[in-house]
Amino acid sequence: MRKIIELKNITKSFDGEVVLDNISLDIYDNEFITLLGPSGCGKTTTLRIIGGFETPDCGDVIFMGEDIKDVPPYKRNVNTVFQRYALFPHLNVFENVAFSLREKKVPKDEIKRKVTEMLSLVALKGFEKRSVTSLSGGQQQRVAIARALVNQPKVLLLDEPLAALDLKLRKDMQVELKNIQKATGITFVFVTHDQEEALSMSDTVVVMSEGRIQQIGTPVDIYNEPTNAFVADFIGESNILDGVMLEDRKVAFAGHVFDCVDAGFAKREPVDVVVRPEDVDIVPEDKGQLQGVVTSVTFLGVHYEIIVDIKGFKWMIQTTDFCDVDEKIGLYIEPDAIHIMKKSEYSGMFGDYSTYSDEMEEIGEVEIGELAEYEEQEAAPAESETEK
Ligand SMILES: Nc1ncnc2c1ncn2[C@@H]1O[C@H](COP(=O)(O)OP(=O)(O)OP(=O)(O)O)[C@@H](O)[C@H]1O
Numbered sequence: 001m002r003k004i005i006e007l008k009n010i011t012k013s014f015d016g017e018v019v020l021d022n023i024s025l026d027i028y029d030n031e032f033i034t035l036l037g038p039s040g041c042g043k044t045t046t047l048r049i050i051g052g053f054e055t056p057d058c059g060d061v062i063f064m065g066e067d068i069k070d071v072p073p074y075k076r077n078v079n080t081v082f083q084r085y086a087l088f089p090h091l092n093v094f095e096n097v098a099f100s101l102r103e104k105k106v107p108k109d110e111i112k113r114k115v116t117e118m119l120s121l122v123a124l125k126g127f128e129k130r131s132v133t134s135l136s137g138g139q140q141q142r143v144a145i146a147r148a149l150v151n152q153p154k155v156l157l158l159d160e161p162l163a164a165l166d167l168k169l170r171k172d173m174q175v176e177l178k179n180i181q182k183a184t185g186i187t188f189v190f191v192t193h194d195q196e197e198a199l200s201m202s203d204t205v206v207v208m209s210e211g212r213i214q215q216i217g218t219p220v221d222i223y224n225e226p227t228n229a230f231v232a233d234f235i236g237e238s239n240i241l242d243g244v245m246l247e248d249r250k251v252a253f254a255g256h257v258f259d260c261v262d263a264g265f266a267k268r269e270p271v272d273v274v275v276r277p278e279d280v281d282i283v284p285e286d287k288g289q290l291q292g293v294v295t296s297v298t299f300l301g302v303h304y305e306i307i308v309d310i311k312g313f314k315w316m317i318q319t320t321d322f323c324d325v326d327e328k329i330g331l332y333i334e335p336d337a338i339h340i341m342k343k344s345e346y347s348g349m350f351g352d353y354s355t356y357s358d359e360m361e362e363i364g365e366v367e368i369g370e371l372a373e374y375e376e377q378e379a380a381p382a383e384s385e386t387e388k
């Protein structure tokens with residue numbers, strides 16, 4: 001795949017406040033890439049730097065191999081759909097889309113051909129003569145997209161284009177946008193703070209926090225292998241626990257030693273452990289690796305969401321099996337459902353799933369029962385040969 005845009009070590013401050021802190025990102029031809037992160041993390045600023053509306057303090061913006069730092073927005077082969085897409089209210093649908101072509105003195109018949117093609121792409125054929133003020137939010141949004149696409153940019157920047165729409169319309173537009181991207185082959189750089197939207201639409205997701213990129217990957221990678229507690233918490237629901245890597249493929253957390261699939265950590269390295277709510281099996285109490293008491297059960301249609309108290313840590317579990325409140329259950333976690341992350345500045349910020357359990361801290365110290373057994377075994381000479 002060909003690189004279209006390279007951001008290299010971009011830093012940007014406003015009023016002495018660092019807003020982008022050494023951002024590097026490659027964007028490829030034909031890619032649907034999404035910048036995802038909480039409000040204020042620097043998504044729009046990144047987009048504005050790509051579009052040429054903002055100049056980085058340092059770092060390079062490379063467009064198809066050329067440094068474009070000094071190229072003004074209108075000369076970049078990039079178009080932007082802003083959140084407030086500002087259609088021209090006095091012009092009809094056709095003229096809104098035709099506007100930039102008229103400015104460029106494109107011949108009339110070519111304008112007609114291009115605008116008609118774009119309107120059919122966004123499913124607004126027959127709307128040519130309608131006043132834009134008479135359109136629904138979703139229809140206006142599609143006019144804005146047609147207007148941005150009619151110049152055939154290499155790259156389309158979309159800053160939370162669906163934020164103003166209600167849920168149903170938003171879902172429909174997600175599908176349509178994805179289809180438009182596929183049909184045109186234009187690279188889309190999409191901004192959202194909605195993780196579900198990012199996961200469902202993107203080829204690549206860039207998770208940002210506080211002006212820094214936390215992780216770049218496919219939606220599946222980001223979900224299954226979050227690099228740190230911030231990403232694990234921001235993408236989907238998770239139980240995040242303090243753990244200790246005992247050796248390759250053995251980790252202790254919640255007072256139990258688990259087999260896992262991760263290796264390459266230092267012996268006794270403290271780690272963050274992520275277990276997704278849908279990856280925990282409920283088993284009879286005596287068959288569980290962990291034992292706990294159900295403290296709440298919520299029916300959510302497809303599954304139940306239950307909260308299980310295990311030594312003070314409230315686990316969130318999604319299951320299709322019914323459990324009763326106060327029931328004692330066992331939990332079983334397969335090795336590949338345990339995701340190990342390095343400790344980071346975000347460790348401990350999200351750990352406890354619930355906001356209603358605050359007596360967490362000491363659980364992380366994993367010093368209970370089974371760990372002691374592990375230590376005894378480890379002390380035996382036969383075991384120590386397997387150590388590196
Ligand atoms: N022109 C500016 N002058 C001063 N501060 C700015 C300017 N533009 C952005 N900022 C600040 O930079 C930080 C990042 O802003 P940015 O708009 O990039 O965030 P964002 O990730 O797009 O957030 P949101 O999801 O709320 O749109 C914020 O703290 C914002 O207040």
Ligand SMILES: [Mg+2]
Nearest residue numbers: 043044045159
């Ligand atoms: Mg923004």
